[in-house]
Amino acid sequence: MNLLRRLAVLLSALTALSIGTATMAADLTALVANLTVGGFGEREAAIGALAASGDARAAPILEALGAGRLYVRKADKVVVIAKSEGNQLVLTDAVTGKAAGSAIEAELDRVRVNNRLRGVIDAAVGSLTLMNPDPRVRRGAAESLLKRPDPAALAALDAALAAEKDVRVKAAFSQARAAVVLASDASKADKLAALQVLRDRSDRDALSALQAAANVATDPEIKVAAADASASVRQTLAVWEAAQNVWYGISLGSVLLLAAIGLAITFGTMGVINMAHGEMVMLGAYTTFVVQDVIRTSAPHLFDASLLIALPLAFLVAGAVGIAIERGVIRFLYGRPLETLLATWGLSLVLQQAVRSIFGPTNREVGAPSWMSGAFQVGQITVTYSRLWIVIFALVVFAALILVLRKTPLGLYMRAVTQNRPMASAMGIRTPRVDALTFGLGSGIAGLAGVALSQIDNVSPNLGQGYIIDSFMVVVFGGVGNLFGTLVGALSLGIVNKFLEPYAGAVLGKILVLVFIILFIQRRPRGLFALKGRAVE
Amino acid sequence: MITRFLWQGLSRNLRLFVLLVLLVGVALPVLNQLVPPSQPLHVPAWMLQLIGKYLCYALLALAVDLVWGFCGILSLGHGAFFALGGYCMGMYLLRQIGSRGVYGNPILPDFMVFLNYKELPWFWHGFDQFWFAAIMIVVVPSLLALALGWFAFRSRVTGVYLSIITQAMTFALMLAFFRNDMGLGGNNGMTDFKDILGFSVQADSTRAALCFASALALALGLVISAAVVGSRFGKALTAVRDAESRMRFLGYRVEGYKLFVFVLSAAMAGVAGAIYVPQVGIINPSEFSPANSIEAVIWVAVGGRGTLIGPVIGAFLVNWGKTYLTGALPEVWLFALGTLFVAVTLFLPKGVVGLWSQVRSRGVTRKARVPA
DSSP: OHHHHHHHHHHHHHHHHHHOHHHHHSOHHHHHHHHTSSOHHHHHHHHHHHHHHTOTTHHHHHHHHHHTOEEEETTTOOEEEEEEETTEEEEEETTTOOEEEEEOGGGEEEOOOOHHHHHHHHHHHHHHHHTOSSHHHHHHHHHHHHHSOOGGGHHHHHHHHHHOOOHHHHHHHHHHHHHHHHHTTOOHHHHHHHHHHHHHHOSHHHHHHHHHHHHHOOSHHHHHHHHHHHHHHHHHHHHHHHHHHHHHHHHHHHHHHHHHHHHIIIIIITOOOOTTHHHHHHHHHHHHHHHHHHHHHHOGGGGGGHHHHHHHHHHHHHHHHHHHHHHHTGGGGTTOHHHHHHHHHHHHHHHHHHHHHHHOSSOBOOOOOGGGSOEEEETTEEEEHHHHHHHHHHHHHHHHHHHHHHHSHHHHHHHHHHHOHHHHHHTTOOHHHHHHHHHHHHHHHHHHHHHHHTTTSOBSTTTTHHHHHHHHHHHHHHOTTOHHHHHHHHHHHHHHHHHHHHHHOHHHHHHHHHHHHHHHHHHOTTOTTOOOSGGGO | OHHHHHHHTOOHHHHHHHHHHHHHHHHHHHHHHHSOTTSTTOOOHHHHHHHHHHHHHHHHHHHHHHHHHHHOOOOSOHHHHHHHHHHHHHHHHHHHHGGGSSSOOSSSOHHHHHTTOOSOOGGGTTTTSHHHHHHHHHHHHHHHHHHHHHHHHHTTOOHHHHHHHHHHHHHHHHHHHHSGGGSSOGGGOEEOOOEETTEETTSHHHHHHHHHHHHHHHHHHHHHHHHHHHSHHHHHHHHHHHOHHHHHHTTOOHHHHHHHHHHHHHHHHHHHHHHHHHHHOEEOGGGGOHHHHHHHHHHHHHHOTTOSHHHHHHHHHHHHHHHHHHHHOHHHHHHHHHHHHHHHHHHOTTHHHHHHHHHHHHHHHHHHHTTO
16 A cells, blocks of 8 residues: 555656656745645645656755654744754755754744655655756666665656666666566566676676575576576676786785885895885875975965975985985995894884884874875776875886986996996996985885875884885895886785785785795795896805 | 713803803892891892893893804894794693683683684693693794794805895794684783692792793703804804805805704794793783894894803893883883994994903903013
């Protein structure tokens, strides 16, 4: 009975819709006013008429009515939507949507509804969202129908489908319709067609609709077809999942690349173990924090550019600290790698504690500019903009570094000093200066990494520690002294990690990767792409 | 005969030092037990615990020095051997609780009941017996060292690469032990111990005995290390440290020398960890953290690598400083430790002991000049 009534309302709404714009133009005020007069029977008719208007403003009014927040002001008979605030009710004019002052309960008459009417209202709101002028809202309504197919909505869907112009919304409608058809008692041919539609959609929601259909179907042919369709969907999903893992792996790999690439210079080309490398990354992240803090207080309109401003500053800060470390400590320890390791570890402790003393031990908030927040869909993969930018940024930094090493005089000197220090010195290259600049360059790049990592990690004094072991693994795995090795090493470790995660869990996956690298170093102590020749020894 | 061999390995200074360690190990417990608390000579229980802890750290430092100072292998993962020994002891201590735990299960330790274990995992069997635990304390770290060393030394992984591998090893172990389904207590580790060999861990007399045991273990470690280092084997070891390729060309099997000393050192670290755990009353995965291992290395560096007395002195000095500073000025401790790392590597490459002999030799030459 109830269902029939709902259907009647829907149908009246839909026929009204198909009659066209005349009803659309009908005065909303009159329709709303009709809601407030008469008994429940008249109110039901009024709800139907309001739903039939297809007006976007009708949905919030009906929702307010269902929630018991629709009132008539006794003084001027204006229909208002009320929101309680303290012991006052804040009012909005139901028709115009403008604020209408506030009032207390006694000054208003509530428009009453009963349970049956609430059902009618729900159905009316559902059909109104299918008619909503905003295509995104319409798609959302179709998606939610797909997830919870309700046979009662079939008629509304059909009508909406006929009226729909937008191709993507239309596809969403027909897929929702397919799910609804499968849940209803439609004919066999219809159901088989619906199965095909869902099979073409092939995502998780389609899979659950198909599985539900396979479970409830009585007809053996439909049952088989549904099982077949869900198997094919599952296969497609598996492919997408692999693609997703690759993407996550690339994303993780680019983070590793950023963290390791500075190390590849200091460790790889200079042979200096810099345990304070992670702290350079941390300094970069804190530079970003300071820049954003200054921008927030003095120039909020620049916030979207904050990362761009932070990049050169982070490079300079970390680079300057790096040069200071090289001049102050490391240059006395060349040729004693184990001592260098200990001294730089000490420096990392000092830097951590310094940052802790200045900025406090808690995480600092670094905001994301608008162009880095949000996400978009590629097939079944969700790509967040922040991850995408970090991948791009890592590759840009890598390319820039290669250019510096290959095309600039500094790069030439650096390579010369790396390959044969005494000969380079004899040719007039000031090797100590080149050492300092190389170390500064490596540290500065770590600072750049810090700017990027501040977007995806907690900015705390311990930020660097989490990356130092991973970075060393990447450099050693890729082959010391070979930047392309670092690139390949970082990406392959990232991808392997992400593929292991679903089977072994995040922690065990990481352990397995570490064990793998330990074994790998035993096999090839000089890494994946080892330098050949006498320079190695 | 063995005792003679061991005793002969000791130089005069070292003999005195071993006796000093033993004296401390006897005197402190005696002063705690026999002198009434009202007397100024009475040693309070917390002091016993503190000194006992330092003695364990000293043994760990000695183990690090044995591989680093005498064989040139800088291990950044000795904390892992220490922690493994500690975990073996912790497993024994947990099994001793029996039905006195919170959940009163006679077989399963509390955390297993909490995690819905139905029966004891296989690797827990035998740990209710002290002799078994005692064997495991030596065997487990040794086996890990054997496996790692076997692979690493055979493929000639040396220098910083080896350091990074050992660091990755302890890091991986830390991650593994943090997992609840390892069956080893997860991130809470093991604690709430009741008794060891039938004596309550909380009792002062047990603390006194443990302090003595720490001193004894350290003394034994010193004697064994001295015997190893002073023997022909030790000479070859030092040669491997100074010129590995040359030793190889001379026909020595370098891997064997390194492997032996690495395993010995791991076993010593395991024993240190095992005696450490009942004294502090807890063992958890943070003991595996790479920072701990590096701290042990700095004790050696401060005391003086390549000497046997140095690491003991270094461990006491640094840890005394740590106890003092973390209590009085907690902000300053990491600055101090960090500066220590830098200062020692730059200005004290031979540590405190090296400084001492430098000063003394300068004194000697000055004296020698006087008559001339």
